Amino acid sequence: MQLTARQLNRTLLHRQLLTERAPLGVVETVRRLVGLQAQQPAGPYLALWNRIVDFDPAELDAAFASHRIVKATLLRITLHAVAAEDRAVFHAAVVATLRAARLNDARFLRTGLTSDDADGSVAALLAYLAEPRGNTELDAFFAERFPDLPETGIWWALRSYAPLIHGPGPHPWTYGHRPSYLAAPTQAQAQEPIGEGEAMVELARRYLAAYGPATPADLAQFATLRRPPAKQAFADLADELVTHTGPDGKPVSDLAVAELVTDDRPVPPRLLGMWDNVLLAHADRSRLIPAEHRATVIRRNGDVLPTLLVDGYVAGVWRPVEGGVEATAFRSLPDEVWEGLAAEARALRALVADREPLVFGRYAHWWRSIEGVQVRVL
Incomplete structure (x- = not known):
C-alpha cells in the first residue's frame, strides 16, 4: 500500500x-x-x-x-x-x-x-x-x-x-x-x-x-x-x-x-506535556512536527517543550503562567481551535492545581527566544 x-x-x-x-x-x-x-x-x-x-x-x-x-x-x-x-x-x-x-x-x-x-x-x-x-x-x-x-x-x-x-x-x-x-x-x-x-x-x-x-x-x-x-x-x-x-x-x-x-480522521486540539514520546518516536520528526518548528520544539540540549497539537501537527508551544496557560501559536489559528485549546487548558489547570500549578516552570527560560504569530492566555 x-x-x-x-x-x-x-x-x-x-x-x-x-x-x-x-x-x-x-x-x-x-x-x-x-x-x-x-x-x-x-x-x-x-x-x-x-x-x-x-x-x-x-x-x-x-x-x-x-x-x-x-x-x-x-x-x-x-x-x-x-x-x-x-x-x-x-x-x-x-x-x-x-x-x-x-x-x-x-x-x-x-x-x-x-x-x-x-x-x-x-x-x-x-x-x-x-x-x-x-x-x-x-x-x-x-x-x-x-x-x-x-x-x-x-x-x-x-x-x-x-x-x-x-x-x-x-x-x-x-x-x-x-x-x-x-x-x-x-x-x-x-x-x-x-x-x-x-x-x-x-x-x-x-x-x-x-x-x-x-x-x-x-x-x-x-x-x-x-x-x-x-x-x-x-x-x-x-x-x-x-x-x-x-x-x-x-x-x-x-x-x-x-x-x-x-x-x-479528525484530531481534536491537545496540550502535550514535555518529552511526550509521540514527538520522539521516529527518525523523521516531521510526522508530527513541521520541519521549520523542530528546533523550537526540540531544543539543542534535548529538552522537548510542551506543545499545542492542532489538526494532528505541532502548531505552537505552551507554558503555565499565573492565572492560566499561555499558548504561543506558530501560525494564525481559527477561533474554534482556540476554543478547543481553552477547554483543554481548563482541564489541565484542574489537573495540576493541587500538585504543581506552574508545572514545567523550571524551563520558562526557553520562552525568551520563542516567537509566535499569536499568543493567548487560556
Missing part, C-alpha cells in the same frame, strides 16, 4: 490515543504506549491525561506506589515509566546501550576502574538496595567499597545500567527531583532471564503496535539502539509484518494485524 504523510500522521495519533481519549486503566495504557518518558515527574501524568477518559491522577499514584508501574532508566537512556512486567524485557533490549554509554564516558573512565569492577559491584549494590537509598547514601556505599577513588563515577554509571528502579515517595507527582533507588522487583514466577535478541524482537513488536508503520531506523531512534540490532529485530519479525511504501517511496513496516486509518 502507498501511504501518505497524513495517513502516517493519523495512524500514529490513533494508536497513541490522541484522536480520542479511551476508557482504559493506567497500567493498560502505559503498556500500550510502550512506556512514558518520565524525566520530569509530571510527564507521565500529563501523557495519560491526554489519552484516558476522566483520568484520575490518584490511579497513577497508586500504580507507582504498588510498583505496578515503575520508573527506571531505559529507552533513549532516559527515565521512563513502564508497566512492571515490561521492565525486564525493555532493560534486556537496551542494557548494552546503557552500559556502553556509561562505561565509555569520561565520568567513569576518570575513576580508573574497569568495566569488570563495575559489573562486579552489581550484586552487592542490589543487596544494598533492598530498601530505598538516596544518592548521598550510595556515594558513601561506593566510597567505602573503593576508598581510594578520587570521585564516585562508578555509582553514576551503575544507576543507569544496573537493574534498578526509582523509589516512590510523598511528592506531588509521586517522584521528586532528588531520587531514591531500589533493586528492580523480580516476577514472582521463576523465569529464565530473557536474552537480548528475544527482548529486542519484543520491543520491536510493541513499538510497531504503538508507533508504526515505521522502519528499523525509527526503532533505533526511539530507543537509542544501534541500527544493526534494530534491523535484525525487524527481520526476525518478518512473518508478522507487512511492508508498505512510505510517502518518500521507501518501504515501511507494520504489524500485519495493525490498523491503518484514513487521511481524514
Whole structure:
C-alpha cells in the first residue's frame, strides 16, 4: 500500500490515543504506549491525561506506589515509566546501550576502574538496595567499597545500567527531583532471564503496535539502539509484518494485524506535556512536527517543550503562567481551535492545581527566544 504523510500522521495519533481519549486503566495504557518518558515527574501524568477518559491522577499514584508501574532508566537512556512486567524485557533490549554509554564516558573512565569492577559491584549494590537509598547514601556505599577513588563515577554509571528502579515517595507527582533507588522487583514466577535478541524482537513488536508503520531506523531512534540490532529485530519479525511504501517511496513496516486509518480522521486540539514520546518516536520528526518548528520544539540540549497539537501537527508551544496557560501559536489559528485549546487548558489547570500549578516552570527560560504569530492566555 502507498501511504501518505497524513495517513502516517493519523495512524500514529490513533494508536497513541490522541484522536480520542479511551476508557482504559493506567497500567493498560502505559503498556500500550510502550512506556512514558518520565524525566520530569509530571510527564507521565500529563501523557495519560491526554489519552484516558476522566483520568484520575490518584490511579497513577497508586500504580507507582504498588510498583505496578515503575520508573527506571531505559529507552533513549532516559527515565521512563513502564508497566512492571515490561521492565525486564525493555532493560534486556537496551542494557548494552546503557552500559556502553556509561562505561565509555569520561565520568567513569576518570575513576580508573574497569568495566569488570563495575559489573562486579552489581550484586552487592542490589543487596544494598533492598530498601530505598538516596544518592548521598550510595556515594558513601561506593566510597567505602573503593576508598581510594578520587570521585564516585562508578555509582553514576551503575544507576543507569544496573537493574534498578526509582523509589516512590510523598511528592506531588509521586517522584521528586532528588531520587531514591531500589533493586528492580523480580516476577514472582521463576523465569529464565530473557536474552537480548528475544527482548529486542519484543520491543520491536510493541513499538510497531504503538508507533508504526515505521522502519528499523525509527526503532533505533526511539530507543537509542544501534541500527544493526534494530534491523535484525525487524527481520526476525518478518512473518508478522507487512511492508508498505512510505510517502518518500521507501518501504515501511507494520504489524500485519495493525490498523491503518484514513487521511481524514479528525484530531481534536491537545496540550502535550514535555518529552511526550509521540514527538520522539521516529527518525523523521516531521510526522508530527513541521520541519521549520523542530528546533523550537526540540531544543539543542534535548529538552522537548510542551506543545499545542492542532489538526494532528505541532502548531505552537505552551507554558503555565499565573492565572492560566499561555499558548504561543506558530501560525494564525481559527477561533474554534482556540476554543478547543481553552477547554483543554481548563482541564489541565484542574489537573495540576493541587500538585504543581506552574508545572514545567523550571524551563520558562526557553520562552525568551520563542516567537509566535499569536499568543493567548487560556
